Amino acid sequence: MDVPAKGGFSFDMCCRNGMMEKKGFKAPGFLKTGTTIVGLVFADGVVLGADTRATEGPIVADKNCEKIHYMAPYIYCYGAGTAADTEAVTAGRESRVVTALALLKSHLFRYQGHVSAALVLGGVDCTGPHLHTVYPHGSTDTLPFATMGSGSLAAMSVFESKYKEGLTREEGIQLVSEAICAGISDDLGSGSNVDVCVMTKGKTEYLRNHLLPNPRTYVSSKGYSFVLGQTEVLATKITPLKQAEVTIGDAMEE
Amino acid sequence: MASDTGASYGSTLRYKSVERIKAVGKHSLIGASGEFSDFQEILRYLDELTLSDHMWDDGNSLGPKEIHSYLTRVMYNRRNKFDPLWNSLVLGGVKKGPKGEEKYLGMVNMIGTHFEENHIATGFGNHLAIPILRAEWHEDMTFEEAVKLVEKCLLVLLYRDRSSINKFQIAKITTEGATIYPPYSLKTYWGFAHFENPAQGAVGSW
Numbered sequence: 309m310d311v312p313a314k315g316g317f318s319f320d321m322c323c324r325n326g327m328m329e330k331k332g333f334k335a336p337g338f339l340k341t342g343t344t345i346v347g348l349v350f351a352d353g354v355v356l357g358a359d360t361r362a363t364e365g366p367i368v369a370d371k372n373c374e375k376i377h378y379m380a381p382y383i384y385c386y387g388a389g390t391a392a393d394t395e396a397v398t399a400g401r402e403s404r405v406v407t408a409l410a411l412l413k414s415h416l417f418r419y420q421g422h423v424s425a426a427l428v429l430g431g432v433d434c435t436g437p438h439l440h441t442v443y444p445h446g447s448t449d450t451l452p453f454a455t456m457g458s459g460s461l462a463a464m465s466v467f468e469s470k471y472k473e474g475l476t477r478e479e480g481i482q483l484v485s486e487a488i489c490a491g492i493s494d495d496l497g498s499g500s501n502v503d504v505c506v507m508t509k510g511k512t513e514y515l516r517n518h519l520l521p522n523p524r525t526y527v528s529s530k531g532y533s534f535v536l537g538q539t540e541v542l543a544t545k546i547t548p549l550k551q552a553e554v555t556i557g558d559a560m561e562e
Numbered sequence: 563m564a565s566d567t568g569a570s571y572g573s574t575l576r577y578k579s580v581e582r583i584k585a586v587g588k589h590s591l592i593g594a595s596g597e598f599s600d601f602q603e604i605l606r607y608l609d610e611l612t613l614s615d616h617m618w619d620d621g622n623s624l625g626p627k628e629i630h631s632y633l634t635r636v637m638y639n640r641r642n643k644f645d646p647l648w649n650s651l652v653l654g655g656v657k658k659g660p661k662g663e664e665k666y667l668g669m670v671n672m673i674g675t676h677f678e679e680n681h682i683a684t685g686f687g688n689h690l691a692i693p694i695l696r697a698e699w700h701e702d703m704t705f706e707e708a709v710k711l712v713e714k715c716l717l718v719l720l721y722r723d724r725s726s727i728n729k730f731q732i733a734k735i736t737t738e739g740a741t742i743y744p745p746y747s748l749k750t751y752w753g754f755a756h757f758e759n760p761a762q763g764a765v766g767s768w
Contacts, residue, residue, distance in 0.1 A: 349756060439756070450760035461689035461722070468718040469694060473755060490693040 342497015344459030350480035353508035357484035417446030459491025585740035590655030626655025638674030650684035691715035
């Protein structure tokens, strides 16, 4: 008889992995994808910022990736590490940041740190602006300013020396950009450009590539052309799409 | 040059009034982080070096570049013998050369890596202080501006490096000589509204 799946992390593979390691099989290393993500609370809301470099070991895989994840109309989540796949609270109610926080931390705790997501979660809800950090094991912090990722120390040095309460929107964006630029220039795992997201009561602005300290300088003017016959065609199979006809009213007469 | 005055023994803050910056000869300052006994040994080597140089009695004295070069050789040779002096040394000084007053700042570490730069940091300073120094250092700063910048870095390190303590020493070297100022502490700020009652958004949350 089939036992219904229980909740929680299944540790079955851990025995097998341990046995294989003992036999000499080297498990793939745990890659810390470099990144700088920051957030701060200003007078009217929250500003989040991130760099745009995605690394695979020593190689830059994506020069201009998007690290922001949309969670709910006024809640955004920046991820360092693996992508966060959480569902926001729906059903017409305005979601709260603490709800997203609780969902994230219980999900991550269930996986005992194996889901390696280190996140900066920020948003504005009916109770005001909130900024939280979430760690892979499920612990969270509530902070006025936060940084995560390999560039977090460089960014935190900017925040610790320049943050004050009651910043205006422009000052908040400026400080976040400065912190990300510190990560881009002083951390090897971060680079390329600066993405900023500003959340205030009732309004979210996603400033993609707000700063371009490393723009794409050479773009081929000739463009790329793919002429038919350039690549050898080995086989061709064409499946025509059938048009489905729906007649309204006839079904009732059957 | 600035340092805090703490020396830890593992996770115990063993000594709280340690002078980690010393004058070397007439023209240089040396600051060290890492194993304190190895720093004391290095100071003994430098004493022998400056003494035998003085005994030549030829009017010459060792400048910061020469001391840095000597230390580099010592550190690299020890590393090659697999018996390193476990330190990161910062060497700074001013000496009158043929082109006038020559300022010098460099560092050597336990594996013999050495370079000259306008701003140097050791340990956590590399991650927390260097970004600030790279952004805000500029040529021809006054002493007061320099102290302010260095204090900015020291404060960030106090907040974010768990082995630092709130007791610092500043040292200055000019053509007039070396001055090591008495220790003092910096004011910290903990009054952010978000630090008080973090669970105010959701009563009963954790």
